[in-house]
Amino acid sequence: MDKTLLKGLMVLEAVTDVEHPPRTVDELAAVVGLTRSNAHRTLQTLIHAGYIARDERGGGYRGTVRLFELGARQLAQLDIRKLATPLMQALADKTGETVHLSVLDGFDVVYIDKIDSPQPIRAYSMVGGRAPAYAVATGKALLAYQSDAYIDSYANALVAHTRATLTSLEALREDLKRVFKQGYAVNRGEWREGVGGVARVVFNNLEQPVAAVGISGPLDRLTAAQVKRFAPEVVGCATAMSHGLGYREDLQRSPGSGAATSAVRSRRSQ
Numbered sequence: 001m002d003k004t005l006l007k008g009l010m011v012l013e014a015v016t017d018v019e020h021p022p023r024t025v026d027e028l029a030a031v032v033g034l035t036r037s038n039a040h041r042t043l044q045t046l047i048h049a050g051y052i053a054r055d056e057r058g059g060g061y062r063g064t065v066r067l068f069e070l071g072a073r074q075l076a077q078l079d080i081r082k083l084a085t086p087l088m089q090a091l092a093d094k095t096g097e098t099v100h101l102s103v104l105d106g107f108d109v110v111y112i113d114k115i116d117s118p119q120p121i122r123a124y125s126m127v128g129g130r131a132p133a134y135a136v137a138t139g140k141a142l143l144a145y146q147s148d149a150y151i152d153s154y155a156n157a158l159v160a161h162t163r164a165t166l167t168s169l170e171a172l173r174e175d176l177k178r179v180f181k182q183g184y185a186v187n188r189g190e191w192r193e194g195v196g197g198v199a200r201v202v203f204n205n206l207e208q209p210v211a212a213v214g215i216s217g218p219l220d221r222l223t224a225a226q227v228k229r230f231a232p233e234v235v236g237c238a239t240a241m242s243h244g245l246g247y248r249e250d251l252q253r254s255p256g257s258g259a260a261t262s263a264v265r266s267r268r269s270q
Contacts, residue, residue, distance in 0.1 A: 004042075007034060011042045015052055015061050022060025080202070080211055081113045083244045088115050088213065091237040095230050097217040100125060100199075102138035103210070104146075107154040109139040117217060125216070131191055134158060134172055135165050137199035138212035140185035144176045145201055145209040151176070164189045184231050185212075189219055196222040198231055200238035205246025213238050 010032045014023065023031065029039035043061060046052040055062045081101065088099045098117040102109040108130045125131070133139025134154075143151065151173065158167045166172045179185040187197040199214025214234055215222075222230075242249070 007032070007038065007042050008046060010034075011039065012046060012051060012063070012067075015046075016063040016067065022055035022058050022062045024060050028061065080241070080245065084113060084211075084213065084241055087237050087240050087244075088113065091213070091215065091233060092117070094233050095215050097215040097222070097230075098125070099213065099215055100138055100197075102131075102136075102142070102199075102212050102214075104133060104139070104142040104212075105130075107133050107157050109133045109136060109142065109212070112211070119217075119221075132157075132161065135161055135187065135191040137185045137187040137197035137214045137216070140176065140179050140187070141199040141201045141212040141214065142209055143172075144179040144185065148173075161191050162189055162193050166190065184235055185214070186227055187216075194219050196227075198222070198227050198234050200235045202238050203242040203245070203247040205248070207247065210245070211241070213241060 011028060011034075014028050014031045025036060025040050025043065028034075028043070029036045032039065034042070043052060047054070047061075050066045051064055052061050053064050054060075084101050088101060092099045092115040096117060096119060099115045100111050101113040102111050109132075111125055111127050111129050111131075114125060114127050131139065133143050134157075152169070155169045158169065158172065159165075160167050166175055184198055184200045187195075187199075189196055195216060196219045197214050197216040199212045201209045202211040202213060204210045215230060239249070
């Protein structure tokens with residue numbers, strides 16, 4: 001193991017910690033656990049490589065735009081569908097139901113990937129197809145992390161598709177609170193008669209909800225007991241996708257508790 005490289009990476013992480021202002025050599029040495037001379041030497045190497053610069057205003061050190069360039073190139077290589085495929089297949093194998101990967105577009109979800117159930121009776125959908133977000137599990141999983149203003153702006157779009165569709169803003173809000181608290185969404189025949197689903201949101205490295213993964217099938221199979229049984233599998237699949245996108249879940253907080261969703265969280269908990 002190259003200890004010099006590890007020291008450099010530790011210093012780099014400490015320098016780019018957004019929770020703190022630019023740190024001095026002494027502060028960095030204390031945080032990383034190096035001697036002052038070691039920290040100074042490591043900083044000089046990183047400055048020479050173009051990853052760190054001296055912050056003239058406070059006398060500390062900060063990351064440079066080169067770090068952003070590296071991160072941007074890495075993010076460009078992350079195709080969520082490529083990442084999701086083996087995880088979706090594993091979920092399909094465990095549940096025997098159709099698996100969908102969806103993204104939010106306005107008040108709809110768009111299916112960007114799908115694995116069909118091997119069973120003769122299954123949920124009908126197609127990649128590239130749309131569904132009303134408030135009436136399907138993947139859509140509700142994503143809507144639970146949108147602001148109240150976002151939900152309110154689509155109040156007139158709430159129309160019935162089945163007898164189970166939530167058509168009042170108050171009922172939808174209550175359902176989204178429940179989704180947020182329990183960590184997954186459930187569709188009980190709200191889009192298609194007799195077809196239900198279970199889904200969980202997927203976060204990126206900025207703690208933003210970028211997609212949702214879920215299972216769909218006939219309500220005859222997706223009974224309340226089966227939903228309870230499969231929900232942990234769906235949550236585990238979505239969590240693995242989130243981690244693959246760089247989401248670093250802090251065990252001391254719930255998913256989605258970063259700056260992008262903290263305001264939503266506070267309202268949903270009321």
